[in-house]
Amino acid sequence: MSRLSSFSCVSRQLAFYRPGSWSTCNVIFNQLKDLRPYSTVPATFENALLRDACSCSKCVDTSTQQKRFSTGQIPLDVHPKWAVQVNKNEEYEITWTAQESEDHVSVYSQELIEQLASPLRRYNNRWRFVRDTKLWDAETLKENLVSRSYDDYMKDDEAFKDVVLGLYSSGLAFIERAPTTESTSDLEIVVENIARKIGYIKETFYGSSWDVISLPDAKNIAYTSENLPLHMDLLYYESPPGVQLLHCIANSAEGGESVYADSFHVAYKLLEVDPISFYTLTKFPITFHYRNDGYHYMCTRPLIELDNFYMNPTPEHPPVRIKCVNYSPPFQAPFEHFVTQSETAENHAEFRTFLRAFKAFEGILYNKSELFETRFKPGDVALFMNRRVLHSRREFRLPPATDADNTDGNYGRWLKGTYLDIDSFHSKLRQLSGL
Template sequence: MSGLSSLSCLSRQLALYRPGSWSAYSVIFKQLKGLRRCSTIPVAQNLQETVNAQISGNEYEISFKEATFDNAFLRDVCSCRKCVDTSTQQKRFSTGEIPLDVHPKSAVQANENKEYEITWTAQGSEDHVSVYSQERIEQLASPLWRYNNRWRFTRDTMLWDAKTLKENLVSRSYNDYMKEDEAFKDVVLGLYSTGLAFITGAPTTECTSDLEIVVENIARKIGYIKETFYGTSWDVITLPDAKNIAYTSENLPLHMDLLYYESPPGVQLLHCIANSAEGGESVYADSFHVAYKLLEVDPISFYTLTTFPITFHYRNDGYHYVCTRPLIELDNFYTNPTPEHVPVRIKCVNYSPPFQAPFEHFVTKSETAEDHVEFRTFIRAFKAFESILYNTSELFETRFKPGDVALFMNRRVLHSRREFRLPPATDRDNNDGNFGRWLKGTYLDIDSFYSKLRQLSGL
């Protein structure tokens, strides 16, 4: 069966399932992913199928009542003082140092403290003693624990259209955000949940003092600022001969920033210092919501957008940045979904038409394109994504007032700006710095944001 005919068959198969049946989508999506490869690596069976009634060990694995573990895996997670430094909590050895023939020297039994003490032995290596608590064994066996340890916070993510966001949008005052722990926590958790949050009433001067820029102060309360070729912060104003469409009064379409970076910013902040322009409304959309909708109605297009290479670039004003990535990136290490969580986990979305580079010629040739996805197949998938994205019910629109600060997840929430007109008094040729529309922006790395989020959530 050819790739495309197989996909058509799977598409018809999907139609038999009711909308919203994520377990069905998971099964089919795994089949879709299987079509990508000439050969596949077998995956482990359900752990519960390998549970033994008694603890037992052999040359390759140890079976507890909770699960069966590879010997090398258990040896690698040893946290004794020889393996993990008690002060730095960093590993003292490399996984590559573990002998492949490592195995228990004797039968594994629980002691009076419900701990399992294992003496590991291997040919040509010194014996090593590891101790595992019952709680640790249960954690290692639990897909939900692994998910929680990495992703589960006090408030989980919420997919939204405009109506849902209006009902759940988090907005707190600048003074409360800077001084009150609960208000600060609300903004950070709200930003994670919907990808967008607001602060109101921030000072409408660029600096709170001679050295402190307001939007940078707000950002640093969360984590370290990500400096780019724009600096630690930048001004969004109308400029003559602008090097970026953001610095014009033209309509700025939905996009994400700096996708031509190997590691684009995770969070963007925009602080409105002045706004007397006519028009210029800000528009936001949840790309994750759009992508999951596409998965429901057109899984073939969804799959195409996870594999087809799109190149983004910035080549202007002495800079030349280039990076290639698919429109939808999946977290391929997210496995063993629970009923609470979508089996297909989106890691990020990459959508920025103004900064797309010309496609490489090879992508138009089905015999050489990755996964044999033709360019026209990609265009059809891209159109399907945009047809959902630009549905007016998906778009949340608002207007910046002086003192407003928008915080949004740059790899999830798309942002745009309507065309605007400045009053004559703020014409760039004669203005005194009191710009008609002046935003100040900065970025955060996603890692510093997640670090703060985990800390606030007690992880």
């Protein structure tokens, strides 16, 4: 017995076929206008898959919107008992039957059937905002960079939406004129308030927020006055932060300019000029670690991660879609693959292939045209996508009147930072995008 239910997206007609036994359920309805508007687009489902999509009150709790059953409870022989019906709300009703269970009635909207039938519709229902991604170099970023005042961001819905959408689109956005009178003991920390307007804060071993100041015997290069090269934060975590926020409280230092680069733009340029290097960087493992001050974190991942769930090319998306980039030389551990003398010559060659690819990536990344440079003013807040936008800081020198380990809050260069999980950011992004 076949266990397929077929929906052909052609017209508003409805049909159900019974070739000798209950084997196939064909429902014919409006074609998918966003897929191929002038052609027949048949869609065939496993009966069990379609039964699993039922959202009636017996299957999905009306309050929590959570499923009341497990997919494993669906009988393998589930099939339509009789012809599919169209109710007064223009919805499709299917009565399911099976040897080991009672009959069950499911109701499906045309919108749901189209979503199940169309990969593009499913994609748009969750990731429509992806098409708004704008790759950039230093010059093109100036045309798309979003910056709003703190008061507007906190009080005006449109300004808030501009910042969130701009942050996703370019991977970088700014807030200006935020309060700068806080101290480390304040209960209300401005950068945390800014972050919580988007979603919940990702607490790390640095706490819910932290101070970026120059300290003696620092446990992290960020807490020195040295040049901090381009990097991403906490890649030694299994789930690194998705968004980072940095709020400038004070800055009288000489130097210390902030530098940003779009790693996606760099990676796509590498794909265009050197595809072998690009694909090498999607496979070769790099271990990142933090082993200091009583902590030992590590995680291994490739430099470029591809999105394997939405690989079909469309007019809006390239055939290859990058999910994230992992680049943080200050926190790289020694390589653990293909490096010992006992390894084969072939594996040594593989490491050299990776090294060549890594150099090719950096050759594009450190081109001056890729680097957007700016200087923090007190009250400035930078928000950036931690798995896309690389950030760095030039070396700086504190004024003679300030002390690196000042304890009264009068630091020459003082930033406060916090993180957001990518999931909470995407949730807010979907809500603002009407998904």
